[in-house]
Amino acid sequence: MIDGHVHLSEIEHPERAVENAVRAGVKRMVAVAMNLDSCRKTLALVDKFSDKVLPAMENTLIFITQNIHRCVALGEVGLDYKVKVKKKLQKAVFSKLLNLAVQINKPVIIHSRFSHQRTYEMAVNAGVEKAVFHWYSGPVDILDNIIASGYHVSATPALAYSPQHQAAMERAPVERILIETDAPVQYGDRLSEPADLKETLFHLSMIKKITEGELAEIVTKNAERFFGL
Numbered sequence: 001m002i003d004g005h006v007h008l009s010e011i012e013h014p015e016r017a018v019e020n021a022v023r024a025g026v027k028r029m030v031a032v033a034m035n036l037d038s039c040r041k042t043l044a045l046v047d048k049f050s051d052k053v054l055p056a057m058e059n060t061l062i063f064i065t066q067n068i069h070r071c072v073a074l075g076e077v078g079l080d081y082k083v084k085v086k087k088k089l090q091k092a093v094f095s096k097l098l099n100l101a102v103q104i105n106k107p108v109i110i111h112s113r114f115s116h117q118r119t120y121e122m123a124v125n126a127g128v129e130k131a132v133f134h135w136y137s138g139p140v141d142i143l144d145n146i147i148a149s150g151y152h153v154s155a156t157p158a159l160a161y162s163p164q165h166q167a168a169m170e171r172a173p174v175e176r177i178l179i180e181t182d183a184p185v186q187y188g189d190r191l192s193e194p195a196d197l198k199e200t201l202f203h204l205s206m207i208k209k210i211t212e213g214e215l216a217e218i219v220t221k222n223a224e225r226f227f228g229l
């Protein structure tokens with residue numbers, strides 16, 4: 001299995017987390033970064049675990065331009081209408097990053113909290129061909145447009161309790177779903193790590209009524225195709 005979205009740089013003992021994940025059957029991890037510091041930390045982990053940790057990054061355009069050739073994707077990037085950063089500024093930065101992704105021909109990992117429609121429109125308008133709407137829990141009509149545009153969505157362990165996330169994953173075709181942990185996000189009473197990818201797989205298998213073994217094969221192929229592995 002491939003964890004399609006994990007913040008390894010935010011985990012207290014990332015090396016141990018990578019080892020635990022490998023033991024739990026997680027073959028590879030797409031490590032997202034969100035600022036210069038996490039970009040640097042993530043690349044240091046890649047130096048150590050080059051066959052297992054695949055970096056994706058955002059922010060600090062110069063750093064990205066210099067290092068993007070080492071990455072499998074650009075992300076996570078997007079809009080967050082819950083945080084108190086002006087929408088106009090968020091859109092300006094996101095737009096630049098989308099253009100960069102198109103220019104360098106890399107898939108984009110999109111964060112779209114309370115901004116599903118706008119992030120979707122911006123991706124389409126920028127000409128993005130490959131995008132994953134990470135932890136998609138938005139309206140199903142926007143989901144239909146996302147799928148119709150050839151994009152993907154990803155599932156997290158929140159499938160255990162989030163009705164919106166469950167509804168989205170029930171509706172999305174299985175060949176457009178990636179699985180992830182978004183570690184170290186806390187689900188329930190403890191911080192997650194990439195080894196918890198099996199939780200995502202379990203809940204998705206219940207929703208899709210596909211055995212975990214078969215589903216693992218499908219979503220791994222999806223991730224390989226999406227990230228060009």
Ligand SMILES: [Zn+2]
Pocket residue numbers: 005007032076182
């Ligand atoms: Zn994330």
